[in-house]
Amino acid sequence: MANIKSAKxxxxxxxxxxxxxxxxxxxxxxxxxxxxxxVANKDAAAAKEALSIAIAEINKAGSKGVYHKNTCARKVSRLAKAVNSIA
Incomplete structure (x- = not known):
């Protein structure tokens, strides 16, 4: 355990x-x-709705410093690609 106040x-x-x-x-x-x-259920409307929410959350996490910007871009890209594959 730390003894110094700043370390605590x-x-x-x-x-x-x-x-x-x-x-x-x-x-x-x-x-x-x-x-x-x-996407697995091939429900295009629900997938697009969920995608927009997911993109917002991923970008929010990136702006708060939880994820690196390239990680956010990769996640968004993969999700968008999956949604576009069923549309």
Missing amino acids: KRILVAETKTARNKAIKSKVKTCVKKVETA
Whole structure:
């Protein structure tokens, strides 16, 4: 355990940020799963609706620094490609 006050604070800050990042990543994964489920069921309308929500969440995560911008672009591209394949 840390003895120095600043080190103790860093531990607390790291825990807070970890919890925040975990929540954001979980939300993104849920949105991605909804898109993939709609694509698997070949439901184009639901897939497009879920895609727009997923893209917003992925970009939000990228702007908050949870994901790198290229990771966001890759995720969006793969989802869009999957939705376009059933349309």
